[in-house]
Amino acid sequence: MKPLSAKVDVLVVGAGPCGLIAALTLARSGLSVEIVDRAWKASGESFACGLHPGTMDLLEELGMGSGAWEAGLRLDGIGFYDRERRVASAEFERRADRPHHGLLVLPQDQLEERLEEQLLRHHVPVRWGHRLDTSRQEDHSVHAVVEEIGFNAVGYPFARTEEAVVRVREVSARYLIGADGVNSHVRQVEGLHCESTGLPKVYDMIEFKPVGEVEREARITFNPGTVDGFWPLPSWTCRWCLEVPQGADPGGSQGEVVGEEQTGAARQRAQLERRIQARAPWYESGIRDVDWQARVTFARQLAPAFGRGRVWLTGDAAHQTSPLGMQSMNIGLRESVDLARRMAALLGNQATSETLAEYDQERRNEWGRLLGVGSGIKARPGASEWVRTRRQQLLATLPASGPDLTALAGKIGLELCS
Ligand SMILES: Cc1cc2nc3c(=O)[nH]c(=O)nc-3n(C[C@H](O)[C@H](O)[C@H](O)COP(=O)(O)OP(=O)(O)OC[C@H]3O[C@@H](n4cnc5c(N)ncnc54)[C@H](O)[C@@H]3O)c2cc1C
Structure with a gap:
């Protein structure tokens, strides 16, 4: 494998689902991209196991819809219980024009495997065992220091190995995406400390x-x-x-x-x-x-900004919420594609830097609502008392985002406030 490039359009830090899909979108736009991850391989765990209908639409656009559809399990709907009593339910929408639109259960590791495979087809290998150490924003680029991790033989009388930095590489990127998860190093380097929105x-x-x-x-x-x-x-x-x-x-x-x-x-x-x-x-x-x-x-937390200048965040690096509606990963995937497309437009002179300020504003509005700090959710006239009193808790459990979330909320008598 070629060594990490010293100069790229975009450096993506973190090869979880959000970093992978951001890198894939950038590579498909013809930009040069490197993606580094401090781990030795993908998570290998099922973690966030549901793909929202909107995520399936994205995978379809990336040519991955039918493969995922065949490997996963399509769910028909969602039911809500008050202990033993069934109190509300909603069927997921089927669409004749989109054969792979629906709620699909597919373990996170299988999604990551598929995304990594697609990236390789675009000649972008994930650089496992590469950890971002520091980054510094300059006028027209970001200067990043990436440590290549290896193993040193240590120990006497018993042989064992220990992780060690074997090489330090410097990368100059026009933009950097921090998709490095809940304890994001990129976020910390930028001084963007998350605000808690609840226990x-x-x-x-x-x-x-x-x-x-x-x-x-x-x-x-x-x-x-x-x-x-x-x-x-x-x-x-x-x-x-x-x-x-x-x-x-x-x-x-x-x-x-x-x-x-x-x-x-x-x-x-x-x-x-x-x-x-x-x-x-x-x-x-x-x-x-x-x-x-x-x-x-x-x-339950939100970064005070989704980035600035040449460094931008996506996924758990910027937000985290309860796992019940699978919102962190799915909305993270959608915002990663959005961010990558905006960067591609900007680097192709089809957009101004205003596009990234809009990304920040739109994402913060969306997450403010989901985390109950912005204009949130209200009950529709005729909604049951049970739904009315649990509306904010219900919002966090709905496995959908964007227009699908509005439609799903409507089926149980809720309305998202604009
Ligand atoms: C046990 C478990 C169960 C879960 N279940 C659910 C669930 O049911 N529903 C749900 O919605 N969510 C669930 N989640 C959360 C879900 O896995 C995350 O929302 C999702 O992985 C976020 O994706 P991401 O790409 O933003 O970040 P991550 O998947 O966390 O990826 C971040 C990557 O960045 C890398 N990294 C970190 N620092 C550096 C650095 N300095 N340099 C280079 N690389 C770095 C990490 O190695 C990691 O691979 C679960 C999580 C766990 C741990």
Whole structure:
């Protein structure tokens, strides 16, 4: 593989889903792009496992719609429960003109694999084991220092290896995209410290094979103090996201997996089943095998700006919310494509730098609403009292964005404020 270029149009930091799709969009526009990630490979985990209808439209535009559609599981709708009582539901829209438009369950690692494959077709390999150290904005470029990580043999009497910086490379880019996740280094270098918009939410995430059949429906269950999500996944697998009530010892740290483990013990399965039954008595499909289980903390936060000058943020680097509606990743994917297209227009002299200021304004408006700090959501006349009193919580659980979110909210009696 050729070494990291010293000069590029855009340097993307972070090869999670948002960085990958930004790099792919830039490469498709004919720009020179490098994408670096400090990890050694993609996450390899299912994490954000649902693709919103709007994300499917984007994948279709990138020529990836049908492949994803075949690998994933299409859901028919979403149901809302007040413990055992079904209180609202909505079917996802089918569109004759867009065969791959819908809510698709596809594990995050499979999406990342597909995006990386597409990038390679454009001769852009992900530079794994490359960590952004510092960056400095100059008049017409960004100067970035990237550390290439390798392994040093250390240890006596037992041989072992340790990560070490083996080379330092300097890159001059016309723009830099920080898609480096919740603890974004790019954001910190730019001094853009996230503002908290509420207490963090902690979830126990459990992926498992059920005993019985499950319907093709995402389900959200409200109990006093908790909101839980159930998602069927491909290959006869399911996911429960059980909220850990405020005040309980959360364990773990922001965005990190703790206690991920293979269980399989009958006792643990029975405990989980009892816990689920207490919150969602409608769930009768049991647990046959637990694939993985983790306690994860999700901050609710927003960067004060999505970037400035020649450095711009996207995805979890700029925002984080609860996982139930799969909004962080999906809206992150949409904004990454938007940002990349704006940069391409700017570098092709088809737009002025005003386009990036608009990106900032539009994204902050959207996230302000989703995180309940801007003009938010209201109940439509005739909406049930149950929906009316839980409208802001409901908004965070809806697996859609943009016009699809407006339509889905409307089906349960809610209206997004402009
Ligand atoms: C266990 C778990 C379960 C989850 N479940 C859900 C869910 O059910 N629903 C949901 O919506 N979301 C869920 N998420 C969150 C979801 O995974 C994120 O929203 C999504 O990954 C964000 O994508 P991203 O591209 O913005 O950032 P990331 O996927 O975090 O990618 C950032 C990348 O940047 C790299 N990086 C960081 N610093 C540097 C540096 N200095 N130099 C180079 N590279 C760097 C990292 O190695 C990483 O690969 C879950 C997360 C976890 C951990």
